[in-house]
Amino acid sequence: MSDLLERLRGRGWRMTAQRRVVAEVLDGEHVHLTADEVLARATARLPEISRATVYNTLGELVTLGEVTEVTTDGRAKRYDPNAHRPHHHLVCSRCGAIRDVHPDGDPLADLPASERFGFTVSGVEMTYRGLCPDCS
Amino acid sequence: MSDLLERLRGRGWRMTAQRRVVAEVLDGEHVHLTADEVLARATARLPEISRATVYNTLGELVTLGEVTEVTTDGRAKRYDPNAHRPHHHLVCSRCGAIRDVHPDGDPLADLPASERFGFTVSGVEMTYRGLCPDCS
DNA sequence: GTATTGACTTGGACCTGGTCCATCGTAGGA
């Protein structure tokens, strides 16, 4: 994720300890943390970081397209740093575990014009539901 | 939706004025109301109905499989009475308008075993995003 | 190296959506 820090700097982002820590916490594959989890992990590294800053920073990362928001349960939003590789999600209905998945085909092409109702369709999110190995 | 009332009675549901009003408010196609909107419309017909009752009743309808919960924006859940005809949703990114849509193909079949990570996959939700005619 | 300044951070108040619970009311069976 150090290339993320580079990209952000290149965009004129003012680099602060808080922002660096939030970006570092989001590093990795299959990371889908809630804002509170990000706060907890960030606090472990930088105890005086505030909740508002975590929310601000996450919001900026989303606006910049570096991170996507995922809502799988109507409760806390989750933040997915894997924004440059399009993918969908597979969620365990029991324990909430989340995996990134890459289905075959192009779901956008599967929506015929007659089902678009004049909308300009730009994207699609798919959430597969099921039971993970531990829960089934 | 009077057949809904019949089905509920058949399942031993105790019929009260409040439950009847909530069920009636959810009648129709392309209805995607938030709990607060349901409460507002129910209050118009039955002024003394309480918020807790609306939440309770919506929860029961969901449990019974008569209504599905839809979360399109991480804010308020929406309640979709069109639960017996499987479908997905098309959402305007600007104004939040929602349409039911029926894409071609079978998205479940598009998730190969190698992308299932041992999950027992049982369903999928698709949310198409775009701009509605009024907003584009 | 220092001064400057506007962007960033802070903590606490506040908001929205939702849940819980003790108490009261009533649908529907006997």
Add this chain to the structure above:
DNA sequence: TCCTACGATGGACCAGGTCCAAGTCAATAC
């Protein structure tokens, strides 16, 4: 018509998130 268990009520409470005035500091200019 009476009884009673199930349902309704409203107000407290909770989680997740946003807002704001005041203080802090990264980056630029010198």
